[in-house]
Amino acid sequence: MPERHAAEPDAAPRDPATRAEARDAIGEALYGLVTLAVRNGPREISLTAASTLSTLDRTGPRRLTDLAMIQRVTQPSMSVLVTGLEQAGLAERQPDPADRRVVLVAVTEAGAEYIRARRRAGARAFADLIDKLPDDDTATLTAAVPALNRLLELDSDRRAAAAGRPPSPGAAGGGADGEGPGT
Numbered sequence: 076m077p078e079r080h081a082a083e084p085d086a087a088p089r090d091p092a093t094r095a096e097a098r099d100a101i102g103e104a105l106y107g108l109v110t111l112a113v114r115n116g117p118r119e120i121s122l123t124a125a126s127t128l129s130t131l132d133r134t135g136p137r138r139l140t141d142l143a144m145i146q147r148v149t150q151p152s153m154s155v156l157v158t159g160l161e162q163a164g165l166a167e168r169q170p171d172p173a174d175r176r177v178v179l180v181a182v183t184e185a186g187a188e189y190i191r192a193r194r195r196a197g198a199r200a201f202a203d204l205i206d207k208l209p210d211d212d213t214a215t216l217t218a219a220v221p222a223l224n225r226l227l228e229l230d231s232d233r234r235a236a237a238a239g240r241p242p243s244p245g246a247a248g249g250g251a252d253g254e255g256p257g258t
Contacts, residue, residue: 112197124156128182132190136179
């Protein structure tokens with residue numbers, strides 16, 4: 076079998092320093108894209124509110140305390156945020172069917188549609204930029220899609236473990252538990 080060289084496009088870096096450099100370069104590029112998405116995204120609601128809606132859309136109704144932990148805000152701050160989402164018709168509080176004393180926060184159909192529209196707009200903005208790339212760059216990005224989706228799954232698994240829940244199969248569904256512009 077012929078030896079692969081680092082210059083080959085599909086050769087994985089073998090040297091730990093090269094791997095670390097590649098990891099850092101990829102991380103910086105992805106962070107720059109996240110910044111671009113946030114900067115160009117809609118501003119009707121805060122990023123934390125959009126992230127909360129996205130979490131509810133993907134995972135279903137949640138306790139206020141869970142949402143506060145996921146978003147890394149205090150419970151009183153999350154309560155104020157949820158009240159605003161309720162007033163906008165994007166979320167609602169409902170009793171937990173398993174324990175009627177517990178209140179869950181759920182996304183409304185209007186909230187789910189808002190998140191879908193936000194995701195479509197974000198994807199469209201990137202698609203417009205991708206259209207300006209040469210075919211070989213587009214092919215490279217296409218080949219990277221499974222790895223990018225795996226990053227979302229790994230983050231979702233990490234969050235599930237931190238919350239004491241088992242990882243969910245195929246957790247990558249448009250963002251990692253609501254963080255970032257994929258919301």
